[in-house]
Amino acid sequence: MLSTIQHMVAFLFGYQTTVSSDTITVTEDNYTLKGKIAPRFHNEGNTDVSILNVTVKPGEMFNCSANNFSMKGSINIIMPDGGKVVCIYNSLHKKDC
Incomplete structure (x- = not known):
């Protein structure tokens, strides 16, 4: 229900979503989440990485x-x-109008 209402509001006020991606290859002390909706981090490397103090193994999300x-x-x-x-x-x- 909430999702349907949000889609209707976005349509009525003239908004749309776009999908984007960032590739990160160095440590980021302050990777911004500003304006991002449903960010998902995929470990595409060959080593473990730490995201928000959680270990993410290669191939994991x-x-x-x-x-x-x-x-x-x-x-x-x-x-x-x-x-x-x-x-x-x-x-x-x-x-865009």
Whole structure:
């Protein structure tokens, strides 16, 4: 029900979402979540990484999402040499007129 209401509000006020990704290969002490909706972190490297003090093994995913809500704040990502994390997220934008 909430999802349906949110979609109707977005449609009526002229908003749309887009999907984007960031590739992270170095330690980020303050990786921003500002404006990101449902960010998911995929460890695409060959070593363990630490995201928000959680160990994420190669091939695993860390879900840091508040579905349907734009986030704020930042998190730490500790990346050893050779690490690679891809963050996939949505963001809300006013439609072009």
